[in-house]
Amino acid sequence: MQRILIIEDNPMVVRSLEFKLKKEGYEVVVAEEGRQAMKLLLEETFDLILTDLMLPFVTGTQIIEHIKKTYPNIPVIVLSTSTQEDIITDAFKMGVDDFITKPFSPSELSLRVKRTLAKQ
Amino acid sequence: MLIALLELDEWPFILKVNLLLSIFFLILTLLFVGLVLYLRIQKNFKEAHRKKQETKFIDFANTFLFDDSINKSKELANFKFTNIKSSYDYKILIKQVLIFDENLKGESTALIKEIFYGLGLYRFLLKDLNRKEWFNKARALFAFSKLGIAVPDQLIMPLLQSKRVELKQHGILYFLNTSKTDPLVFLDNLEGRLTLWQQVLIENSLKSFEVEIPDFARWLNHKEDSIVVFCIKMILSFNQFQNIPFLIDCLDHTSENVRHQAIQVLQAMEVPEALQLMVAHFPEETAANKRSILYAISKIGTYKDLQTLVPFIHKEEENLQIDFYKISGLFGDEIPVKKLLNIETITKDWEDFQEYSINSSIGA
Numbered sequence: 001m002q003r004i005l006i007i008e009d010n011p012m013v014v015r016s017l018e019f020k021l022k023k024e025g026y027e028v029v030v031a032e033e034g035r036q037a038m039k040l041l042l043e044e045t046f047d048l049i050l051t052d053l054m055l056p057f058v059t060g061t062q063i064i065e066h067i068k069k070t071y072p073n074i075p076v077i078v079l080s081t082s083t084q085e086d087i088i089t090d091a092f093k094m095g096v097d098d099f100i101t102k103p104f105s106p107s108e109l110s111l112r113v114k115r116t117l118a119k120q
Numbered sequence: 121m122l123i124a125l126l127e128l129d130e131w132p133f134i135l136k137v138n139l140l141l142s143i144f145f146l147i148l149t150l151l152f153v154g155l156v157l158y159l160r161i162q163k164n165f166k167e168a169h170r171k172k173q174e175t176k177f178i179d180f181a182n183t184f185l186f187d188d189s190i191n192k193s194k195e196l197a198n199f200k201f202t203n204i205k206s207s208y209d210y211k212i213l214i215k216q217v218l219i220f221d222e223n224l225k226g227e228s229t230a231l232i233k234e235i236f237y238g239l240g241l242y243r244f245l246l247k248d249l250n251r252k253e254w255f256n257k258a259r260a261l262f263a264f265s266k267l268g269i270a271v272p273d274q275l276i277m278p279l280l281q282s283k284r285v286e287l288k289q290h291g292i293l294y295f296l297n298t299s300k301t302d303p304l305v306f307l308d309n310l311e312g313r314l315t316l317w318q319q320v321l322i323e324n325s326l327k328s329f330e331v332e333i334p335d336f337a338r339w340l341n342h343k344e345d346s347i348v349v350f351c352i353k354m355i356l357s358f359n360q361f362q363n364i365p366f367l368i369d370c371l372d373h374t375s376e377n378v379r380h381q382a383i384q385v386l387q388a389m390e391v392p393e394a395l396q397l398m399v400a401h402f403p404e405e406t407a408a409n410k411r412s413i414l415y416a417i418s419k420i421g422t423y424k425d426l427q428t429l430v431p432f433i434h435k436e437e438e439n440l441q442i443d444f445y446k447i448s449g450l451f452g453d454e455i456p457v458k459k460l461l462n463i464e465t466i467t468k469d470w471e472d473f474q475e476y477s478i479n480s481s482i483g484a
Binding site: 010011012013015016019020023102103104105106107108 | 174178179182183185186187216219220221222223224225226227228
């Protein structure tokens with residue numbers, strides 16, 4: 001079973017993603033803030049990371065930098081409310097595999113997750 | 121000794137008063153501490169209840185949105201029957217529905233609305249809209265406009281006349297978010313000033329409109345000047361060149377602000393046909409509008425147009441004289457701009473200049 005790490009602080013979004021992705025057959029682990037995500041990354045292995053950019057303690061950008069430096073093979077999808085072009089291009093420059101803006105369509109997100117995992 | 125202490129009759133008067141006050145304040149303190157504790161405990165219970173309800177709702181909504189195997193209408197009825205007991209429960213659910221709507225789109229949007237209607241939240245908010253308190257009305261308006269759910273216009277229109285700015289603002293937002301064909305229909309019924317903040321709000325909403333932008337000439341005869349001013353600005357923003365004749369008519373408006381905005385927009389739209397009327401109105405205009413006309417000439421007029429205004433700039437209107445010199449400079453070397461340099465003698469210089477200007481125009 002493929003494992004997905006969700007890094008998101010909005011409980012509603014977390015539960016929806018968890019529900020939807022578990023239904024699709026993935027194993028889902030949730031980190032509600034950056035430090036917890038860093039700890040989980042040290043202890044466990046993941047096939048994909050789905051992260052928000054605005055997070056408490058450690059920002060999404062810092063997490064992405066860390067992941068791309070330490071675990072370059074894990075694909076990262078950003079899920080953010082930001083629609084600013086510079087933020088999106090900066091994220092892609094850091095090496096993220098996809099960028100989804102909120103509000104998001106759960107079906108579309110599920111397809112993008114599937115496609116990103118298939119590329120690996 | 122205790123018995124002796126309780127023989128109050130033998131106590132001096134001052135001690136009796138002291139004892140009485142001590143007992144009174146002790147009871148008062150105990151009551152106050154009790155009240156604080158009661159409120160705290162009640163708040164904790166309320167908070168725990170809110171969290172429990174939120175969790176229940178999120179689980180229910182996720183099942184409703186993503187699990188196709190369930191009987192949706194049965195689940196809705198079941199959730200409503202078992203979990204909604206008070207108006208506080210309704211308020212918690214409305215907030216959660218709004219959060220869902222804010223974060224999800226696509227196929228989920230219609231299902232979220234189904235939840236909204238199915239749990240009776242629509243009816244609850246309609247009742248709120250009819251309540252006396254402005255904050256209940258504002259909350260209902262906010263929810264309806266966020267979710268893009270239309271309610272009968274007659275319930276909203278009176279709120280546009282409200283003295284509470286918040287209600288008026290939410291009323292405007294409601295129309296902008298819910299109307300599919302005529303999002304500015306509320307302007308017909310709007311009373312009182314349209315504040316600058318509200319104008320910005322409407323303009324920003326208009327930029328993201330998917331429906332056709334309305335023709336702003338429709339409100340150029342509105343009794344509220346601020347609405348006319350806003351519509352003039354929007355004619356420029358949305359390049360409604362077909363409305364230029366109506367803008368020229370606005371130069372005859374009774375309101376100084378409307379005329380001012382019309383002058384500025386006609387200048388920005390570069391309409392030389394408007395210049396004749398601006399020049400004709402110049403002698404009777406206010407100082408601010410005279411200044412705008414001068415600058416309009418700098419953009420769409422000639423030095424000759426400028427020169428015709430010289431007799432109508434009076435010697436005490438020093439600011440206008442400065443503007444005149446500045447604008448004259450833009451037309452090149454045709455007039456002696458150097459006079460501007462000495463502010464001490466500007467009034468005397470202006471009289472000389474008026475004479476010079478009149479003579480040179482006669483000569484010409």
